[in-house]
Amino acid sequence: MIEFKVTSRKATMGKMKGKTVYIAVPKGQQKLSPEMILERIVRETSLSEGDARNVIITLRNLILECARMGTGLDLGDIFSLRVNVPSKMEENEKDVSAKSLKTPKLTLTWKEPVRKALKELQVDVDNPTRKKVKGKEEKEKKEKEGGGPEAG
Numbered sequence: 016m017i018e019f020k021v022t023s024r025k026a027t028m029g030k031m032k033g034k035t036v037y038i039a040v041p042k043g044q045q046k047l048s049p050e051m052i053l054e055r056i057v058r059e060t061s062l063s064e065g066d067a068r069n070v071i072i073t074l075r076n077l078i079l080e081c082a083r084m085g086t087g088l089d090l091g092d093i094f095s096l097r098v099n100v101p102s103k104m105e106e107n108e109k110d111v112s113a114k115s116l117k118t119p120k121l122t123l124t125w126k127e128p129v130r131k132a133l134k135e136l137q138v139d140v141d142n143p144t145r146k147k148v149k150g151k152e153e154k155e156k157k158e159k160e161g162g163g164p165e166a167g
Contacts, residue, residue: 018042018136021144039140082121092126 019039026036047055049071056067078096081088087097101117125133 016139017045019138019140021140021142036128042141082119085119092128094126094129096122097122097124
């Protein structure tokens with residue numbers, strides 16, 4: 016679960032430009048460290064820590080090699096990577112050259128099991144202002160329904 020808090024920001028573009036707007040931002044970034052990943056691989060497989068470390072290093076090297084060569088990488092049901100080199104638009108055909116190419120990027124595409132897991136992600140926004148308003152609405156609703164204190 017990711018928990019969010021409400022914060023204000025001044026809008027710099029769009030129809031709300033110059034106005035103070037409110038957005039939800041994550042309270043903190045949780046992530047698994049490389050050590051935590053190694054420990055988990057060792058615990059859940061028959062690999063030693065050294066073997067698991069070598070697998071991660073080799074995967075890094077494969078990604079670097081694919082980036083240098085411009086080839087894609089398919090990691091089964093986890094993700095695929097491909098090199099994307101966009102081109103600038105030129106007015107004349109003769110002007111299109113290697114200088115027309117923009118900075119290469121790696122495009123990561125998650126596979127179906129990961130996309131499904133993302134759809135199941137639980138989120139919660141901690142908004143004290145909304146809780147106050149919601150509490151007032153419930154109190155008013157009870158009063159309208161005659162849910163006040165009963166006479167004995």
